[in-house]
Amino acid sequence: MIQRIKELRQRQETIAEEARERLNQINDNTDEARAAELETAHDTAMAEYDRLEKQIQREERQLEIEKSAEERRARNRPTGDDTETRGAGGDDPTPEYREVFSRVICGTAIVDLTPEERNVLKTGAARFENRAQTTGSNAAGGYTVxxxxxxxxxxxxxxxxxxxxxxxxxxxxxxxxxxxxxxxxDDTDNEADPHTEGEELPDDGSGDVExxxxxxxxxxxxxxxxxxxxxxxxxxxxxxxxxxxxxxxxxxxxxxxxxxxxxxxxxxxxxxxxxxxxxxxxxxxxxxxxxxxxxxxxxxxxxxxxxxxxxxxxxxxxxxxxxxxxxxxxxxxxxxxxxxxxxxxxxxxxxxxxxxxxxxxxxxxxxxxxxxxxxxxxxxxxxxxxxxxxxxxxxxxxxxxxxxxxxxxxxxxxxxxxxxxxx
Missing domain, CATH: 3.90.1690 (phage-related protein like fold)
Incomplete structure (x- = not known):
């Protein structure tokens, strides 16, 4: 996908150069019909430039989503020391806050969570209290995203x-x-005054900053x-x-x-x-x-x-x-x-x-x-x-x-x- 984005950027550069060449052909000696044709071609090219920009933004956003999803999957994969996959028996690793949070908003009652899951949920809510969902009770959705x-x-x-x-x-x-x-x-209208040797500096409030x-x-x-x-x-x-x-x-x-x-x-x-x-x-x-x-x-x-x-x-x-x-x-x-x-x-x-x-x-x-x-x-x-x-x-x-x-x-x-x- 990175190569795809690079190719789109290169296409944009080519389009911009071609559009510039069309406008450069317009001068005082260009007849109106030819000038209109060149301007239309320029506008069409720049519309394609803008379309490619939006496509690039979509590609970059999709790349971020896929990267984020892969990072999550990597964190949840069993380690080499696991003898069984998660959920298939044996001692499961400590659940992540995100996983427990997902179970709760999908309908699992708090009382149905394991003691370990309830502890993870409680700890996560305390750690991310600035992102709390509501100020109500935990059961009503008071845990954090x-x-x-x-x-x-x-x-x-x-x-x-x-x-x-x-x-x-x-x-x-x-x-x-x-x-x-x-x-x-705003002190832009004020400036220093000439000084005469032996005279005291003015102290009449005229130099106060407002x-x-x-x-x-x-x-x-x-x-x-x-x-x-x-x-x-x-x-x-x-x-x-x-x-x-x-x-x-x-x-x-x-x-x-x-x-x-x-x-x-x-x-x-x-x-x-x-x-x-x-x-x-x-x-x-x-x-x-x-x-x-x-x-x-x-x-x-x-x-x-x-x-x-x-x-x-x-x-x-x-x-x-x-x-x-x-x-x-x-x-x-x-x-x-x-x-x-x-x-x-x-x-x-x-x-x-x-x-x-x-x-x-x-x-x-x-x-x-x-x-x-x-x-x-x-x-x-x-x-x-x-x-x-x-x-x-x-x-x-x-x-x-x-x-x-x-x-x-x-x-x-x-x-x-x-x-x-x-x-």
Whole structure:
């Protein structure tokens, strides 16, 4: 499968090069019919590029699932000292927490467990209390989800939402949900004064620093219950763990990314788009120009443009619309990366993040952000909580997720948006 992914990446590189060659053939002397033909061929090629990207993501995800399943099987295989296979008689090894947990949610009563299994369940619940399913009694589902499921949730959330990714924003992890005050200061208008020999330094309060603050709360969001049958669970617990981890992770990731992007700040996070300053208003309602993108970039102070986390942000439709834009030297703003060297694609020489919660290009919309995203603070409270119910859906099972987070832009000058003309 690794070779397959490598081949797909190489095909992407070839497609991008061919698409570039088609656009390079368009100049002032190209007739309209030929230009339209070349543009259509370019768009078709880039659609295939995007299709391959989605296929690569599926292949990589499947590879992770298979690797995780093989690791579980390896842990459960009999050792060379075993004289009989597990469950076939003899002294069985100590059961794993995951196995006992699976038996409980599939209908086995606590009293029917062996003393050793009950001890494993109790010990596991104590070790992973931060991932407890409920705060009710153990018999009602108060034990914790195995750590494999928790790990899958985190990975999927990063895939679905750049705003929840610590490589994009500044992430603050806290154990409790108490409000946090983040100090802010704007000292950009102050500077030192000339000094005259023999004069005392001023002590009139004119040099005092004025501090402000941003408040980070802990807003709670949940997924609906996902139900699955007793038969499906007993047929393959490893596959169900992976499947449910991805499914719940996607739902939690979508709401986290959307709120951290367009949250109103009223009983919700102050999303990066909502909190951002205005860079400029485009001249048209449905299209962008290179000059406008440069104006957006330079509306952000140079002090922020040197940050390691400075970047553009827009959705995939906006990226498609601006792939044909060129700079003043005739170079395309979008440049493909080097897969072999680990260099990602860039836009106008900068990193960019695809965020599907960003609006499309349209009248009055704000389809593009640029700035230092390290100044946006994402507060995560603990780990996502997963709850499993068996009595409620018996003989089937149900599982749901909860997540607590908040977000706030520490400095409105650090990230600016480009707004389209109203009409």
């Amino acid at each position: 195995p750590t494999e499921l928790h790990g899958e949730i985190i990975k999927v959330m990063k895939m679905w939402g750049p705003m929840y990714d610590e490589d994009v924003a500044t992430v603050m992890n806290t154990a409790s949900g108490n409000p946090i005050q983040v100090p802010t200061v 501090f402000g603050q941003k408040l980070l709360n802990a807003y709670v969001y949940n997924t609906p219950f996902v139900r699955w049958s007793f038969e499906l669970d007993t047929d393959g617990i490893a596959n169900m763990e992976s499947f449910l981890g991805f499914l719940i992770g996607e739902r939690l990731g979508r709401i986290a990314n959307r709120q951290l992007t367009i949250g109103t700040g009223t009983n919700a996070p102050n999303g990066i788009l909502t909190a951002s300053g205005q860079g400029l208003i485009a001249a048209a309602a449905g299209s962008l120009k290179f000059d406008e993108i440069m104006e957006l970039e330079h509306s952000v102070d140079p002090a922020y443009r040197t940050s390691p986390k400075v970047r553009y942000m827009f959705n995939d439709n906006t990226l498609l619309a601006i792939r044909k834009l060129k700079d003043g030297d005739g170079n395309y703003l979008w440049q493909k990366g080097d897969v072999q060297a680990g260099i990602p694609a860039n836009f106008n020489g900068r990193k960019y993040s695809i965020n599907q919660a960003m609006p499309d290009i349209g009248a009055g919309a704000k389809p593009m952000l640029f700035g230092d995203f390290s100044r946006y603070f994402v507060r995560k409270v603990g780990a996502p909580v997963v709850g499993v119910m068996r009595e409620r859906f018996w003989p089937d099972m149900g599982i749901a997720g909860l997540i607590r987070f908040d977000g706030e832009l520490g400095d409105v000058n650090a990230v600016k948006h480009l707004k389209m003309k109203a009409s």
